[in-house]
Amino acid sequence: MSAVRFDANLNTERPTFVTHLECGLTGERYEADTVHNLSRAGRPLLVRYDLDGVRRTLTKEALAARPLDLWRYRELLPVRRVADIVSLGEAVTPLVPLPRLSARLGGGELLVKDEGRLPTGSFKARGLVMAVSMAKAFGLPHLAMPTNGNAGAALAAYASRAGIRATVFCPADTPEVNVSEIEAQGAAVHRVNGLIDDCGKIVGQGKAEVGWFDVSTLKEPYRIEGKKTMGLELAEQLGWDLPDVIFYPTGGGTGLIGMWKAFAELEAIGFIGAKRPRMVAVQAAGCAPMVRAWEAGEEHAPRWEDAHTLASGIRVPQAVGDFLILRAVRESGGFAIAVTDDAIQAALDEAAREEGFLLCPEGAATYAAYKQALADGRVGRDERAVLFNCATGLKYPLPPVSRALDRHQPIDWASFR
Numbered sequence: 542m543s544a545v546r547f548d549a550n551l552n553t554e555r556p557t558f559v560t561h562l563e564c565g566l567t568g569e570r571y572e573a574d575t576v577h578n579l580s581r582a583g584r585p586l587l588v589r590y591d592l593d594g595v596r597r598t599l600t601k602e603a604l605a606a607r608p609l610d611l612w613r614y615r616e617l618l619p620v621r622r623v624a625d626i627v628s629l630g631e632a633v634t635p636l637v638p639l640p641r642l643s644a645r646l647g648g649g650e651l652l653v654k655d656e657g658r659l660p661t662g663s664f665k666a667r668g669l670v671m672a673v674s675m676a677k678a679f680g681l682p683h684l685a686m687p688t689n690g691n692a693g694a695a696l697a698a699y700a701s702r703a704g705i706r707a708t709v710f711c712p713a714d715t716p717e718v719n720v721s722e723i724e725a726q727g728a729a730v731h732r733v734n735g736l737i738d739d740c741g742k743i744v745g746q747g748k749a750e751v752g753w754f755d756v757s758t759l760k761e762p763y764r765i766e767g768k769k770t771m772g773l774e775l776a777e778q779l780g781w782d783l784p785d786v787i788f789y790p791t792g793g794g795t796g797l798i799g800m801w802k803a804f805a806e807l808e809a810i811g812f813i814g815a816k817r818p819r820m821v822a823v824q825a826a827g828c829a830p831m832v833r834a835w836e837a838g839e840e841h842a843p844r845w846e847d848a849h850t851l852a853s854g855i856r857v858p859q860a861v862g863d864f865l866i867l868r869a870v871r872e873s874g875g876f877a878i879a880v881t882d883d884a885i886q887a888a889l890d891e892a893a894r895e896e897g898f899l900l901c902p903e904g905a906a907t908y909a910a911y912k913q914a915l916a917d918g919r920v921g922r923d924e925r926a927v928l929f930n931c932a933t934g935l936k937y938p939l940p941p942v943s944r945a946l947d948r949h950q951p952i953d954w955a956s957f958r
C-alpha cells in the first residue's frame with residue numbers, strides 16, 4: 542500500500558551516496574552539493590555515486606519492501622534529506638501488454654510503460670520532481686525553462702508545491718491544454734513565436750538579467766537522475782531481467798540517457814548482469830536530428846531546420862546532450878529511426894481502437910517505429926520490446942465526434958444491433 546501521507550519513502554531518512562558530478566564530455570570533476578548548470582565545456586553534468594557503498598547498503602529484498610513510488614530508489618538519487626522531497630505521489634507506472642497488436646503483427650511480447658499515470662500526466666514529472674527537490678535543497682527562489690508543454694506543466698506543479706517561483710516559455714503553437722495547465726498550476730507562461738530552442742535562448746539570456754535558475758533539459762544535473770528511475774523501475778518490474786529492446790521517443794533525450802545510466806549503476810551494485818536492451822531513439826520524420834547523425838555516424842547532431850510534427854514533445858531541433866544520446870544508442874547496439882506523422886496517427890488510432898489504449902502521439906511514434914523495425918527485421922519476432930508512452934493521450938487534441946441522438950424522435954433501434 543502506498544498512500545502519500547504514510548509513504549515511508551517520503552519520511553524515512555536514508556543514506557545517500559553522491560560523491561561528485563562529472564562533465565559528460567570531458568569527465569572533468571565538479572563538487573557535489575553546490576548549484577550547477579552546464580560544465581565549463583558547455584555540456585551536461587552527470588551525478589556520480591559511491592556505488593560500492595550502495596552495493597553494501599541496499600539489497601533487492603529491502604527495496605521490495607518499500608512503497609511503490611520513485612523515491613524507493615533513494616540510495617541512487619541525489620536528494621540528501623527527506624525535508625527537501627517535493628512529492629505529488631510519483632507512483633511506479635505499470636507495464637501494460639499489447640497482446641492483440643503483437644499477435645497480429647507476429648511479434649514477440651510487446652509492453653508499454655505507461656508514464657501517463659504520473660503527476661501532471663507525463664514522465665516529465667520524474668525529472669522535475671528531482672530538479673525542484675534539489676532546487677529546494679539549494680534554496681533557489683526562481684526557476685525558468687523552455688518547454689513544448691509537458692515539462693513546463695511538471696515544473697509549474699512541483700515549483701508551486703515547493704513554494705518556488707517559476708517562469709515558462711513555450712512555442713506559440715504549444716497544445717492549449719499544456720499552456721493552461723502550466724498557468725493553472727501557478728507558473729507564469731509566455732507563448733513565444735519560435736521553437737523550443739528559441740525559447741531556451743530567452744531563458745539563457747534572462748539568467749543574468751533576472752537571476753532565475755535555468756532548468757532546461759540537461760542544463761542542470763538532476764532531471765536526468767529523475768528520469769533514470771524509468772530504467773530502475775523497468776529492471777525491477779521485469780525481475781531484474783531487462784527487455785531485448787526499448788523504443789524511446791527522443792526529444793532532448795533525458796530519458797534515454799538516464800535509463801542507460803541507470804543500467805550501468807544497477808550492474809555496478811550487482812543487481813543486474815551485463816545484458817542490456819538495444820536502445821532505439823524514435824523521432825518524427827519532420828524533426829529527426831538524431832536519426833540523421835546516427836545514420837551519418839556522427840557524434841553530434843546539428844540543428845534540424847523547419848522542425849514540424851504533431852508529436853510536439855519530440856519537436857526538439859537540437860539537443861545539448863546529443864552525443865550522450867548517440868553514444869547510448871551505439872553502445873547498446875540499437876538504432877535511431879524516424880516515423881512520419883501519418884504513421885504516428887495510424888499507430889495511435891490502432892492502439893486506441895484495438896487495445897483500448899489511448900497513447901499520446903509520442904508514445905504512438907514508438908509503436909509505429911516498432912512495427913517498422915519488426916517488418917524490416919531490426920527487431921526479432923521472439924524479442925521482448927518495451928515502448929514508452931510518455932504522457933496520457935488525454936492531454937492532446939482528440940478527434941471531434943458528430944454522432945447525435947434526438948430523444949424526441951423515434952429511435953432507430955436497428956442501428957444499434
Ligand SMILES: *Cc1c(COP(=O)(O)O)cnc(C)c1O
Pocket residue numbers: 663665691692758790791792793794795796797854855901903904931932
Ligand atoms: C519531453 C517529452 C518527450 C521527450 O523526452 P526526452 O527525454 O526529453 O527526450 C517525449 N514525449 C513526451 C510526451 C514528452 O513530453
